Amino acid sequence: MAPEPTWEWPGYTKVIHRSVYSAIDPTNPDNSTAGKVVVVTGGGAGVGAEIARSFVRSGSKAVVILGRRESVLSAAKKELEALGSSKILTYAADVVDEAGLNKAFTTTEEAVGKVDIVVACAGFMPEVVPAAIAEIGDWWKAFEVNVRGLLLTFRAWMPHKSNSTPSFMYVNAAGAHFAPVPGLSGYSPSKIAAASLIGHLQAENPDLHITNFHPGILETPVPSMATKSQFAVTRDDISLPAGFAVWLASPAAAWTGGKFLWAHWDVDELTAMKNEIAQGNELVMTLNGWPKQVDVVVKA
Template identity: 30%
Template sequence: MIVFITGASAGFGAAMARTFVKNGHQVVLAARRKDRLEALAAELGESALPIAMDVTDKASIEEALSMLPQSWRQIDVLINNAGLALNTKPAHEVPLADWNTMIDTNVKGLVTMTHALLPSMVERGSGLVINLGSVAGHYPYPGGNVYGATKAFVEQFTLNLRADLVGTGVRATNLAPGLCGGTEFSNVRLKGDDAAAAKVYEGTQPLTAEDIAATAYWIATLPPHVNVNLIELMPTCQGFSPFNIKRA
């Protein structure tokens, strides 16, 4: 199968690329950081095709898809992995720019990519869209504000895709991880404060990018009549958020 992964230059995306290639599949590596893509493609060999692309830019997506060699154009699996969280401050203290960046990437980027590839999947009568959600889309927590809202959008959008895609042979899944270490997620969220990012995982055994990659691969290799609507993962060290109560 041919798998198109956004945000493939690091974290979940890179781990998923390695997993699919290792198991004999072709992977289009799409992300903004061309140098990282090329390094990953060099590691993975001819089964990986690096393409510099920004999901927040529709013209960039269109150009990237137009550059695909003919033999790479039948995308069987789209993994909408590109996404980010910014800031952990309460809503009234977060810069509007941070909210807009999350919406542009996690929501607009995801739907633009899906809109670009979905029609050809429906026309062929097969295909799979895996959207990377989060437990933050199900359970609110202080500082989650717009990040959690974007992931709630991912869940509802995925379910609505399923409603539209009944009988087409095209599947859609929301893959929603909890606490996951070994990626750039917290470093990006905390604006490069590596010490603060490390504290997020201090004393825990979080999920790994490889855990998420294995899950995505399992979803993609199920029989074509099976659709995983939602799969939520947490490490055993994580539970559900307590109510946030301010005491005098």
């Protein structure tokens, strides 16, 4: 759908985008992924499918999509093959299935080579109900998919990552850093945990580029926070996170490792502030208000 001209969130950059623009356009030569092998989990539908399309448009050597439904993957494969010259591979694999993920990455390397870029887009949102009455299996599935599935995807990639500026990104959600909202006790804490995990993975692997971002508020066939929660918020165009993911994999975004970004934020402004962001330790998950400048008195 067309992006809406209003904006109800706090800002970070002066310019806010709600659809793709030149700096993140996948056809922009600066964002070329020529020669790159890309894996997108949750890539058969919704945001994941649009991200896969953008990597085809940016000239990737191969785009590999993982998902749970063979029929959806088959339809997505035909569409992607019609978009460009990228080799398209599909694997039916659930992100909580460690053996299935390992097999998918092993087979990918055998078929098209080492994996340069991973976009972890698979996610789950439980029903929006108070924690005290939530169906516990549905509530806990958010952590299984959004945290365990994220880690399993990263671990499956590690033996098969390329040596050419490998990049791993997670499609997170702004709910990870909002104030608590009734009914989101399963979803938001799982996204907080995922954001913290991304920071730890980057700290443990400083030679890699590992980051996460909020994709926007989108209308997709896949149930999302916007549709399940029925929040009255304006929507973005799905081209926004798709282009942003391609930009995140570019050399221009190499400085974003360990950060939590919003796809809406203007990337030229972000890049101009990168030293300020690094020095202020901004865009990372911390405890708001701490540390406070006080004269500490220690009592044994």
